Amino acid sequence: MRVLMFGRGVISTIYGHALQEAGHDVEFHVRKGRAEQFGDEVVVDLIDARRSPLGMRSRLAVPTRLRESVGSADGFELVVLSVGHHHLEAAAEFLAPRIGDATVLVLGNVWDEPLAAVEPIPATQVVFGFPQAGGGFDDDGVLRGALMRTLIVGRSDTAPSARQLAVRGAFLQAGFTIREEKDMRGWLWLHFIADVGMHAQGHRHGGLANMIGDRRALRDAFLITRELLPVIQARGVDLRRHRRAILPFRLPAQTSAALAWASTRFAIAQVSLAAHTDPDAPEPRAVIRDALLETRRLGIPTPRLDAALSSEGVR
Known part of the structure; x- marks a missing residue:
């Protein structure tokens, strides 16, 4: 299959590598000037649960064929669009x-x-899914990431x-198992509010990284x-x-905290x-902002969320 990954971020790179490794013809669309800046490969330090339930760690150089333009005559069969929800409108208009x-x-x-x-x-032409992967680029440009075996698809x-x-x-074909969601709309919104809880506590504690192993922070996110x-x-x-x-x-609450921990x-x-x-x-701020706008529109009180943000300047 001829595949275009929109962008060369964490999710695009990890899943693009998996599809490429399975024999698919994969390219990455990047903004003008980024192809030269990024180069033709990414060093990835990946914990991959497709190969082991707890994840098998490997470090590899992932080749990335970058393009700065795309047209309907290019013959792509699949476009993977993974951007922050606040960028979806602009990305869709472009594509x-x-x-x-x-x-x-x-x-x-x-x-929305x-x-x-x-x-x-x-x-x-649209299929909705959700990645089970994450990570980030370090100061040296190395992508340190993790990939679960399951992909959620509506x-x-x-x-x-x-x-x-x-x-x-x-x-x-790329080694994933598929979990199908018939109510993908509901599942996406449920995941969104779970992110709100985590990011609100991330603001309080200086980032999600500082919440690892913190039962109280994780409990408050669940609440x-x-x-x-x-x-x-x-x-x-x-x-x-x-x-x-x-x-x-x-x-x-204590049971939820124990599970999260x-x-x-x-x-x-x-x-x-x-x-x-x-x-x-920008992404966690946009997640929190848009959730708050909806709670106010609907007139639903959220005292715990308000308390978590009261001193963070994001309301």
């Missing part, structure tokens, strides 16, 4: 006239109505579409997410369809959290 009939896999956070968030790309309530099947096949559940319910999400996903936020003992989680050292980075 829509340039990708022909390619399937667009939106891989990341979404807070999903299809509206990626207009004017035709709805029939599907129709009835049978999966041909495009969903094509996406599924490409990633299965913020719990008080945001009525927000997505008011937006039309049937929480009964996500019983398993919301269970950790329904448990007693235990999860950060794994190297994969530590690598992902350790990359988030800047609580004032």
Whole structure:
């Protein structure tokens, strides 16, 4: 399959490498001037759970074929779009006239109505998914990341579409297992409010990296997410369809904290959290800002979230 990764960030690089390794023809679209700046490879220090349940660590130079332009005649079959939710509109407007009939896999956070968030790309060309990977670039340009074996992909309530099947096949070929979500809209919004809880505590503690092993911070993050559940319910999400996903936020606070603390003992989680050292980075600020705007629009009180942000200047 001919694949275009939009950007050469953490998620694009990790998944682009996996697809490339599986035999797919992968290129990376970057902004003008970045191809020369980035060069033709990335050094990646990766913990990869596709090869071992706890993750197998390897350090390798990943070749990256970069391009600074793209057109409908380029023949891409799949475009992987993974940007912050606040950049989705601009990215979709850029891609829509340039990708022909390619399937667009939106891989990341979404807070607007999903299809509206990626207009004017035709709805029939879009598949929503969510990555199970993370990490960051260090000062030397090395990507230190972690990759889970599972990829989450949305599907129709009835049978999966041909495009969903094509996406599924490409990633299965790359060694992933696929978890299908029929209510992808609800799942995306549930993940978004979980991010709000984590980033709000990240602001309080100086970054997610400082929360590794901190039971109280992790407990407070879970409690913020719990008080945001009525927000997505008011937006039309049937929480009964996500019983398993919301269970950790329904448990007693100390139990949730213990589970969260235990999860950060794994190297994969530590690598992902350790990359988030800047609580004032644009993405976490945008996540918190947009959640707050929605709570106010709906008139839903969020005292724990407000308290976490009261001295951080993000309200």
